[in-house]
Amino acid sequence: MSCTSVTKSSEVSETDSETSYRRRRHPYNTRSSNKNLNARQVHTTKKLNQSRAINECLPTRKLNRKQGIGDSRLEEEDDPAMDYCFDPCETPPRDRRPSFCSFLLGSFYLLVFGGMLYMIYAQYLMNQELESIREDVNKVRGGNKKEDPHAKLFKELDKKCSDTLKLLLKDPVGRPDFALQSSGGQVIGVNTVPYSNPTTFLGFKLCEGAHSPSSMIQATASPGECWAFKGHRGSAILQLIDYVLIDSVTLEHIPHTISPSGTIDTAPKEFKIWGLESPHGRRHLLGQFKYESEGGTVQTFTTNNNSGYYKYVEFEVLSNHGNKDFTCVYRIRVHGTARKFA
Incomplete structure (x- = not known):
């Protein structure tokens, strides 16, 4: 039509x-x-x-x-x-060919994108240049003087010495000791025969029996400063400074490197810790432990105590590391939480 x-x-x-x-x-x-x-x-x-x-x-x-x-x-x-032609009001379609304005707009977008890429690359180059300048400055500051080859060794030795001094001056365990004598702890009973004759080696006292059992709850642990008793079995009752929920104990002995005999055969080996309701009351076993000769001078053991607060503790030694004459206890620590601070 x-x-x-x-x-x-x-x-x-x-x-x-x-x-x-x-x-x-x-x-x-x-x-x-x-x-x-x-x-x-x-x-x-x-x-x-x-x-x-x-x-x-x-x-x-x-x-x-x-x-x-x-x-x-x-x-x-x-x-x-x-x-x-059937719809006179409809306008014919426009020409689909790109116009000059479209060309200009596309060129503008392309220039903007290229400028952004250039700025990113320029920033990267600037950072690289600044890094190289910093390295050159550091070389100039510390590179003019000839470095002493022994300076590093001296620094390491100084650091090790300072660390050793700090370790000697502070407690190696880092926990409160409720049996410490200077804080109020006491030894109220001993069930053993004291060793009275001191043992000497090349003029040095290995263990002096004149020292009382309270030596094991003092803060010193020098060679000979111990509680000595005959044989390999013995026990002592300690009074703590308060009722304590005991969670661990620590046994300390001198190392074999500073021992005059070169051995630690007098150190306790197997021992038990008992919790007492009173000095002569009912006992509760808190654990049986073993002190290892190669396990370090200070060894901590965890007890089996969940809810009992005790003010009295019995320390029972069952054996030592081979010495048939006597046993030396240098220090025993008791750790936990006091009842008034619980």
């Missing part, structure tokens, strides 16, 4: 509507009807002129005659512009 046919059908429909309008008018009102008729004719003429102008602007389909076998026929040639 062509655009011209659409226009002609619109003209016929408007003429029919005008004729029907005339017939509907009253036959006696001829003057008013003539005026209205003239006005409508003018309006109709304007509309026809507008439709003709639109039809002239719209493209038409081309008709090609093709010869068939025995007859002739008309074939319409497709025109791309006819795709929108």
